[in-house]
Amino acid sequence: MRPPRGIARLVKPRGPARPVKPSRGLTRRALSCALGAAVVGPFCGCASAQTGALAPVALAPGVYAMHGSPGVADERNLGRIGNAGFIVGARGVVVIDTGTSYAHGEALLAAIARVTDQPVRVALVSHTRPEFLFGGAAFRARGIPVRMHRRTAGLMASRCDTCLKTLRDSIGEGPLRGTTMYSADELFDATHELDAIGRPVRVLYFGHSSGPGDIAVLDVTSGVLFAGGLLDARRIPDIQDSDLPGWKRALQALRGLGLRTVVPGHGAASAPQLIDNVERYLAQLETRVRAMVAAGDSLLGAADAVELPEFDRWDQYDTIHRRNVSIAFVRFERDLLFK
Amino acid sequence: MRSDRRRFLERLAVCTGAPAVAWAAPGGLPSAEHDASSPEWERLSEALFPGRTLRPGQAVVQVAAPLRAAYGASVPVKVVSKLPQRPDRYVRKLYLVVDKNPSPLAAVLDLTTEVGQADFETRLRVDEYSHVRVVSELSNGELHTDSRYVKTSGGCSAPPNRDALHLIGKTVLRVAGEVRVGQPTLADVTVVHPNDSGFELNQVTVMYIPPHFVRSIRVSYAQRKVFDAELDFSISENPMLRFHFVPLGPGELRAEVTDSKDGQFVGTLAVG
Numbered sequence: 001m002r003p004p005r006g007i008a009r010l011v012k013p014r015g016p017a018r019p020v021k022p023s024r025g026l027t028r029r030a031l032s033c034a035l036g037a038a039v040v041g042p043f044c045g046c047a048s049a050q051t052g053a054l055a056p057v058a059l060a061p062g063v064y065a066m067h068g069s070p071g072v073a074d075e076r077n078l079g080r081i082g083n084a085g086f087i088v089g090a091r092g093v094v095v096i097d098t099g100t101s102y103a104h105g106e107a108l109l110a111a112i113a114r115v116t117d118q119p120v121r122v123a124l125v126s127h128t129r130p131e132f133l134f135g136g137a138a139f140r141a142r143g144i145p146v147r148m149h150r151r152t153a154g155l156m157a158s159r160c161d162t163c164l165k166t167l168r169d170s171i172g173e174g175p176l177r178g179t180t181m182y183s184a185d186e187l188f189d190a191t192h193e194l195d196a197i198g199r200p201v202r203v204l205y206f207g208h209s210s211g212p213g214d215i216a217v218l219d220v221t222s223g224v225l226f227a228g229g230l231l232d233a234r235r236i237p238d239i240q241d242s243d244l245p246g247w248k249r250a251l252q253a254l255r256g257l258g259l260r261t262v263v264p265g266h267g268a269a270s271a272p273q274l275i276d277n278v279e280r281y282l283a284q285l286e287t288r289v290r291a292m293v294a295a296g297d298s299l300l301g302a303a304d305a306v307e308l309p310e311f312d313r314w315d316q317y318d319t320i321h322r323r324n325v326s327i328a329f330v331r332f333e334r335d336l337l338f339k
Numbered sequence: 340m341r342s343d344r345r346r347f348l349e350r351l352a353v354c355t356g357a358p359a360v361a362w363a364a365p366g367g368l369p370s371a372e373h374d375a376s377s378p379e380w381e382r383l384s385e386a387l388f389p390g391r392t393l394r395p396g397q398a399v400v401q402v403a404a405p406l407r408a409a410y411g412a413s414v415p416v417k418v419v420s421k422l423p424q425r426p427d428r429y430v431r432k433l434y435l436v437v438d439k440n441p442s443p444l445a446a447v448l449d450l451t452t453e454v455g456q457a458d459f460e461t462r463l464r465v466d467e468y469s470h471v472r473v474v475s476e477l478s479n480g481e482l483h484t485d486s487r488y489v490k491t492s493g494g495c496s497a498p499p500n501r502d503a504l505h506l507i508g509k510t511v512l513r514v515a516g517e518v519r520v521g522q523p524t525l526a527d528v529t530v531v532h533p534n535d536s537g538f539e540l541n542q543v544t545v546m547y548i549p550p551h552f553v554r555s556i557r558v559s560y561a562q563r564k565v566f567d568a569e570l571d572f573s574i575s576e577n578p579m580l581r582f583h584f585v586p587l588g589p590g591e592l593r594a595e596v597t598d599s600k601d602g603q604f605v606g607t608l609a610v611g
Binding site for chain 2: 151154155157158159162212296298299300302303318319320322323326327330333334337338
């Protein structure tokens with residue numbers, strides 16, 4: 001069987017075209033589905049899921065985003081719901097986020113290899129969610145170190161066995177073949193310049209924000225920011241791991257960076273005004289839920305009561321938003337209790 | 340020709356998510372009717388109520404829980420009793436069960452007629468998609484039951500909160516709204532407590548956090564027992580119970596708390 005070269009390829013390869021080995025974790029049928037998607041086109045609901053990760057979008061010279069599918073992880077999108085990206089320097093490539101599975105990690109690496117001959121030097125994991133970290137095993141299998149904040153690694157070690165089990169329940173064993181828990185190869189604690197590819201790349205850590213070890217990655221040359229858990233586009237931000245005041249401070253800090261383009265954790269690459277949208281959602285959520293808690297209302301009706309019409313068309317409004325209301329409710333209650 | 344067409348259809352089926360024979364069958368997320376049983380419940384109900392009849396339906400007791408996208412670490416559950424708490428016939432005990440939890444029996448409430456109305460609200464940990472059940476035992480020995488199937492959202496558990504360990508045991512009583520003399524009055528009790536199950540890993544040390552949870556909350560008013568609650572780590576962090584009591588005049592609402600490390604804590608509230 002021929003590998004799925006050239007499917008929905010938006011960016012022309014620079015290096016000589018070379019054959020790409022079929023991903024180990026991808027079954028024959030999945031490949032035939034991917035090929036089928038290209039042929040069947042409009043009849044096939046999963047075209048974007050199968051090919052989305054294989055289509056790097058150039059945002060600036062040497063800077064690419066690889067978008068995930070919208071929605072929750074399921075059998076159709078293979079759980080590939082998070083964005084990834086990469087930056088090509090004179091001496092190599094840095095990858096931001098590793099995908100959902102071994103097969104997804106392989107697919108990302110294959111897509112990168114179609115864009116550049118430069119070797120991948122390091123993969124950064126922006127935050128502790130399955131769709132950003134479980135592809136790490138594919139990178140490590142090729143000797144590419146996976147690098148993350150110490151607190152991201154800690155949270156991963158403490159809960160991701162369970163995340164992986166849940167992911168298996170959601171998308172099935174096939175797409176997760178070869179996907180395992182792993183430990184990061186490189187840890188760090190603070191903002192730093194990454195000296196790996198002959199191009200200035202800044203790893204930004206703002207303290208506990210959207211998550212305890214959440215980072216953003218700035219390509220200094222182009223002003224493109226990979227925002228990880230800090231920003232989502234047209235998708236409800238998930239507050240589960242967050243420190244809300246810390247998150248707000250981080251968003252404020254992003255404003256001072258002179259950004260040109262933002263690659264969010266989920267959703268399309270966007271203008272930096274995206275920061276305002278996320279901030280507005282968080283502010284409205286907080287105002288509404290604090291009022292309920294102050295009134296002594298029950299948690300039972302909270303998710304139904306806190307409708308936010310401005311955001312009701314965002315992806316995961318029916319799930320993450322409802323969960324956010326519960327989480328915020330319990331936290332604000334706790335604030336009162338601790339006084 | 341025929342086999343080509345078949346392949347094409349299979350491909351379509353795979354792409355549109357319809358089942359295809361050769362496709363590795365994933366487990367998929369479970370689902371169940373609200374009033375269905377489960378293997379866990381079959382075992383537990385036989386152990387708790389051997390040989391006794393459990394009456395389903397919502398004529399005597401009803402349990403309410405969020406029907407979608409619940410936050411698994413803190414799922415609000417409300418028990419509503421359909422009979423007044425009078426000496427001739429009243430709710431003697433309430434059992435709260437989460438079928439799929441490692442320790443399914445979350446709470447046993449031992450009630451008196453002093454509650455006035457046997458309605459309770461608390462928050463449960465629901466580890467995976469599971470039925471949440473109530474069994475109501477009446478003073479005449481009848482057992483009534485109701486259940487809800489709860490689907491939690493998100494496969495990643497929240498990092499445990501360790502912000503206020505120095506406050507462990509702080510016990511806060513509140514009366515919601517007006518005190519109604521001689522009438523069931525709504526109140527709640529909350530204990531600041533991590534309620535650690537023993538199944539969670541510390542994010543820094545990646546070692547199991549030892550179990551440490553509230554075992555009982557005994558509530559009295561004017562030195563008369565209102566209810567005793569035997570609890571378990573299926574109750575969420577900072578255990579909370581919302582209940583009724585009938586104030587007959589000025590008195591002290593009092594909650595006595597013990598935890599699994601023999602910690603003893605008291606909260607009081609002067610009423611009236």
